[in-house]
Amino acid sequence: MTQLETVAWPGSYGDKAKPRMGFFTDTSVCIGCKACEVACKEWNHVPMAIEGFTGNSYDNSVTLGADRWRHVAFIEQKVPLDVTEDVPLVQAAERGAAADGGVSTYQEGDGFRWLMASDVCKHCTHAACLDVCPTGALFRTEYGTVVVQEDVCNGCGYCVPACPFGVIDQRKDDGRVWKCTLCYDRLKDDKEPACAQACPTNSIQFGELAELHGRAEHRLAHLQQAGQDKARLYLADGQDGIGGAGAFFLLLDEPEVYGLPPDPVDTRRDVGEIWAAAGAAAVALGAGLVTAVFGGRR
Amino acid sequence: MSETTSYHGQPVLKEPTWTWEIPMYFFTGGMSGASAGLAYLSELRGNQVLARRAWAISLGAIGISPAFLISDLGKPTRFLNMLRMFKVTSPMSVGSWILSGSGAATSLAALNAWTGLFPRSAKAARPAAALFGLPLSTYTAALIANTAVPVWHEARRTLPFVFGSGAGLSAGAVVAAVTPPAYAAPARRLAIGAALAEGMANELMHHRLGEHGEPYKKGAGSLFSHISRACTVAGAAVMLRRGASSRPAAIAAGALLGAGALSARWSIYKAGFQSAADPKYVVGPQRRAIERGERPGASRSSAKVGEIKPAVGSPASAPVELPA
Known part of the structure; x- marks a missing residue:
């Protein structure tokens, strides 16, 4: 697997460059506990942001933004019930076994499935926010991640509509923009980011990007073999519009179902x-x- | 157009955080830039009456521009951070330098035109102000085109022409209004010619935008577009028929054309917000481009692995037993 080289990383860091670090978020094992949201807020002192009661399933935190750097999406889908469908008995049983094997996230038998996914800044290989930042407040770290320097940002807001994922946003009372730092401070101490540490199911996996890619390919192969034919990797490849991401995902449906753009471009x-x-x-x-x-x- | 999927109707993109100062700056920046060119060329032609007024308009418009921009910043005291670097991938960075250069040159040129001070520096400043004025009028289009907002980004080839002709329109209109009609013929020609050019550039932009152009058909984007067209057509008609003979008519026509140019900026500004706010404008065209095979998209269902070692408990390893 390639490490997806960026414009500034590893080149400009010379021998101080660290391996490119990232997240592999395997949404097939997400249980929607929101521990990642809480851990992120606690560690990074992200201010309170109450959106009220949305009625959007169990999601009352709505979206990523200046005051939410991890966000858990909840999707309720009515799917045709496997067993009553006109499928061969052996195939139906195989799918049952897939559920027993722990590769199915929804309650079997009621024709309904939950999709849950923890979203985060993608730390793009070609990061639009960084490209358009006129002050240099946004920069590429030695880990290949994208971070805002809060003492430089002057709140011009250019990065906000530039981000193809709608991640970065301005904090109104403060004027500057904020987003996930991939816990830059913790990385410097060889600690994993707070969200990954808090995740009880290992849905959020942190590590060297190249290693995460290998893991993700195996996981995708297993899910496909188990009959999850809509399973897919999102932002895992260098040829997409952002040159691949530092935070990539395994999804069980099309990206737009999760509120993610199917073809983001820098x-x-x-x-x-x-x-x-x-x-x-x-x-x-x-x-x-x-x-x-x-x-x-x- | 088929129904596009979304996550509880939530936007995919964030709307810009910019406020009313930004479309105002699009207007004043363009007006200043084109006025500087008009002033310099009129000087060359020997029309000092027009030139001095055009320099004054250019100076006034560029004087207020930084105030708009700084007031829009989240941290206004940090406005000088804009000049920490020069970055071609950021039209805002390039624009900050254009605005700085233009501001300095225009101030010197206008000061000299009205007081005669600094004649030697002004000799260099006059053509510099005229030259800086040209990119000053169009870089703002590059700025918004270089975002993920579909209605702006998909118009990246035509939007600068809309802004450039709009700049000529506003400069011609306002200078014609403040200049005695006998001396204002070039300004009137500029206003009417630019009004025509803006109309054509706008049509071309909408034609090329196709499905991306829908935000211009609703809400504030549509309202300002209608106001702009009505004001511009009325203003051009008055300017053409009575602008040369009557000072009040020239003032009325200049005001109408100026309002038309300003509303055009507001229409484009508002359409961008509408384009970002509705997920169907973002997801729909992306999905259809993937379906047409024009774009690879960002997801892949086939795993890039050779032979997979079956995990314990997975269906590949365990013999399937039928439930009783």
């Missing part, structure tokens, strides 16, 4: 084209001005 890839258009428009304006001034009577 618009930096188009920045040449954007500057060319802006330059051409500037020249056109110049030509228009010359025509207006010299193209008739004084």
